[in-house]
Amino acid sequence: MLNNSHYIDKLRSSGLRPTKQRIKICEILFNTEKTFHFTINDLVKKISKATNDKISLATVYNTVHAFKKKGYLKEIPINSDQSYFDTNTSHHHHFYDENQKDLIDIDDADVEPVKINTRIPGKKIKSVEVLVKVEDTE
Amino acid sequence: MLNNSHYIDKLRSSGLRPTKQRIKICEILFNTEKTFHFTINDLVKKISKATNDKISLATVYNTVHAFKKKGYLKEIPINSDQSYFDTNTSHHHHFYDENQKDLIDIDDADVEPVKINTRIPGKKIKSVEVLVKVEDTE
DNA sequence: TTCTACATTATAATAGTTCTAAACTGTTGA
DNA sequence: TCAACAGTTTAGAACTATTATAATGTAGAA
Ligand SMILES: [Mn+2]
Ligand SMILES: [Mn+2]
Ligand SMILES: [Zn+2]
Ligand SMILES: [Zn+2]
Numbered sequence: 506m507l508n509n510s511h512y513i514d515k516l517r518s519s520g521l522r523p524t525k526q527r528i529k530i531c532e533i534l535f536n537t538e539k540t541f542h543f544t545i546n547d548l549v550k551k552i553s554k555a556t557n558d559k560i561s562l563a564t565v566y567n568t569v570h571a572f573k574k575k576g577y578l579k580e581i582p583i584n585s586d587q588s589y590f591d592t593n594t595s596h597h598h599h600f601y602d603e604n605q606k607d608l609i610d611i612d613d614a615d616v617e618p619v620k621i622n623t624r625i626p627g628k629k630i631k632s633v634e635v636l637v638k639v640e641d642t643e
Numbered sequence: 644m645l646n647n648s649h650y651i652d653k654l655r656s657s658g659l660r661p662t663k664q665r666i667k668i669c670e671i672l673f674n675t676e677k678t679f680h681f682t683i684n685d686l687v688k689k690i691s692k693a694t695n696d697k698i699s700l701a702t703v704y705n706t707v708h709a710f711k712k713k714g715y716l717k718e719i720p721i722n723s724d725q726s727y728f729d730t731n732t733s734h735h736h737h738f739y740d741e742n743q744k745d746l747i748d749i750d751d752a753d754v755e756p757v758k759i760n761t762r763i764p765g766k767k768i769k770s771v772e773v774l775v776k777v778e779d780t781e
Numbered sequence: 782t783t784c785t786a787c788a789t790t791a792t793a794a795t796a797g798t799t800c801t802a803a804a805c806t807g808t809t810g811a
Numbered sequence: 812t813c814a815a816c817a818g819t820t821t822a823g824a825a826c827t828a829t830t831a832t833a834a835t836g837t838a839g840a841a
Binding site (some may be wrong): 659664698699724 | 817818819820821822823828
Binding site for chain 2 (some may be wrong): 598
């Protein structure tokens with residue numbers, strides 16, 4: 506609501522026009538001290554709670570993809586019927602709670618550097634991510 | 644074709660009736676020294692190459708899910724529009740080639756043990772998997 | 782203000798997956 | 812041996828996340 510100029514600058518500097526839909530989505534995604542994980546469906550719900558103006562589903566998809574492309578969001582590889590996104594773009598890892606179907610960050614400092622002693626010729630490493638699946642003890 | 648009794652025993656001992664469709668799918672998935680990764684679509688193609696009798700798509704899905712449940716297949720977490728399965732059920736890791744959209748095994752021995760220095764109370768670790776995304780150097 | 786490229790939108794299309802319900806088959810035990 | 816039943820297969824419909832389409836709207840430059 507208030508200090509949108511930050512988002513306007515951010516969008517403009519990355520070649521995205523600061524439309525009111527994109528600014529609203531920035532507010533929802535980045536106007537918080539805590540980062541979080543979400544699906545498109547989660548985001549749509551957050552938007553409808555936060556505003557009276559509707560944002561079309563197509564725009565939500567377009568915007569999330571544009572932000573991902575610019576590095577403002579990461580997509581988390583979870584096998585699921587829908588994509589998970591992450592507002593935490595720093596290098597980190599995840600617990601996936603199979604009971605709650607919930608992603609939880611693992612700080613990079615809490616994982617010893619992953620050493621891979623093999624390479625693929627002609628390919629360079631883009632990312633190394635650890636997924637720790639957990640379930641209830643019982 | 645020949646030694647199906649092994650698959651018949653395997654199916655029967657896990658409570659699955661050894662139907663001809665399941666035996667055929669066993670032959671395709673497990674009758675090879677090398678393990679491999681596949682999508683449902685890949686498997687459907689392999690089946691139609693290997694046999695004249697059609698197996699319905701619903702049965703392919705049913706069978707793959709049944710085998711996964713019994714631990715004869717693993718599902719690999721990749722963000723993709725389709726699920727990837729693995730006939731290698733041992734503990735190992737993966738390269739994912741983003742250009743070829745191809746999974747490549749990383750032997751467990753080629754990855755230094757991943758140490759996670761944090762836990763979630765009330766949860767136990769089910770698996771720890773490393774996904775290394777790679778792309779063409781250029 | 783006018784122009785234009787970019788963005789939004791409703792809606793249709795696509796595609797992987799799951800569901801349905803009818804037909805079929807493997808197994809059991811009388 | 813064979814009926815009976817539960818498990819399985821099947822074609823096709825339904826579902827759902829995502830992407831494409833194409834018409835309308837708008838931000839920013841000139
Ligand atoms: Mn899945
Ligand atoms: Mn995806
Ligand atoms: Zn995260
Ligand atoms: Zn593998």
